[in-house]
Amino acid sequence: MINISGYVSDADEDMVEEKNIISVNSCGYYRLVKQTSFETNRPAGRSDYQLLYVAAGSARFKIDGKIQVVEEGYLVIFGPCEPQYYIYYLSDNPEVYWLHFSGAEIDIYLKSLGFNHGAVFKVGVKNEYIPIFEKIIKELQVKRSYFFELSNLYALELLSLMSRNMTENSFNLSHIGEQLQYVIKLIHKNSNERHIVTEYAKLCSMSTCWFIHCFKQYTGKTPQQYITDIRIAKAKELLSYSSYNITEISLIVGYDNPFYFSRIFKKNTGHSPREYRNRLDT
Missing domain, CATH: 2.60.120.280 (Regulatory protein AraC)
Incomplete structure (x- = not known):
């Protein structure tokens, strides 16, 4: 032996x-x-x-x-x-x-x-x-x-x-994984557009519930949280390196309402967009 x-x-x-x-x-x-x-x-x-x-x-x-x-x-x-x-x-x-x-x-x-x-x-x-x-x-x-x-x-x-x-x-990665990778590419490409989870589920020929389950298994996040994280990361970049105001950044990353954008931003970062930018300037 x-x-x-x-x-x-x-x-x-x-x-x-x-x-x-x-x-x-x-x-x-x-x-x-x-x-x-x-x-x-x-x-x-x-x-x-x-x-x-x-x-x-x-x-x-x-x-x-x-x-x-x-x-x-x-x-x-x-x-x-x-x-x-x-x-x-x-x-x-x-x-x-x-x-x-x-x-x-x-x-x-x-x-x-x-x-x-x-x-x-x-x-x-x-x-x-x-x-x-x-x-x-x-x-x-x-x-x-x-x-x-x-x-x-x-x-x-x-x-x-x-x-x-x-x-x-635990789920058929060779088949489902390829479908999810395609959806993820679409999400990144169109992160500032309106995303409808039911449409993504249809693209994968899945029910909405099963799509959300598989997406979370694959990425560790729900589709909505994944989209939000992309938008917040883009907003951080714009707040750090651009001169766009908060309303403009809100529209660029995909939020029509700047007040809603500010609420989502603070929920995910602990700071409002203005506070985040001011912290960078100090």
Whole structure:
């Protein structure tokens, strides 16, 4: 069996550290070569979290008391003190990367990314994951200056990428994603014009509700908030670098009523347009 791994300390300890958002304890890679199987059984689990990513082949995990075959491109996360059982078979050609970590309110952070421990997540087979795992392993092995801090940053990058890919995989990105990209280009091109969400939904052959849902999944914002953010960004630029007055800027970015524009601007920036411009002049 090929086992490449690195540890924060000299031993494989399930340490709990709560000073950082995430604190990596160890990271590694398994691949069976001649050994017919490899089994891990921790009835009491560990005190830290464990992430296992099946990069190739498949592996078998006990989830909710039942053995599940987890295919490549899927992720399993075990929480603290959660029973762990998994087994790799040579015939399944498994290649698995793993990460042990803890952190300040890490459970809340994982849930914000859509990861609940004790579950299986489809994050896809992505070339971008492997180099990050390898960087963490190298940092933990060599232990150069700031290796711990860099390992933690790489782990955050890894989780963020996996969360994004999982979200995008939840709806057919190859089809819906292309439609949304087209709509987003139209929004940017015509940001100062009147936007009707129902018309954009029709362009994508979707109901309005489903379009709004998919748009938010794809961008993290509703269509209206996305449009507003573009307009506010343009207004900030004009307030900073042009001599247009507030009414003129309101019309340029797409608001017929300057009072409404000022209200929207303040709601999104905390300052009125005039206050924003005056702050730049001081």
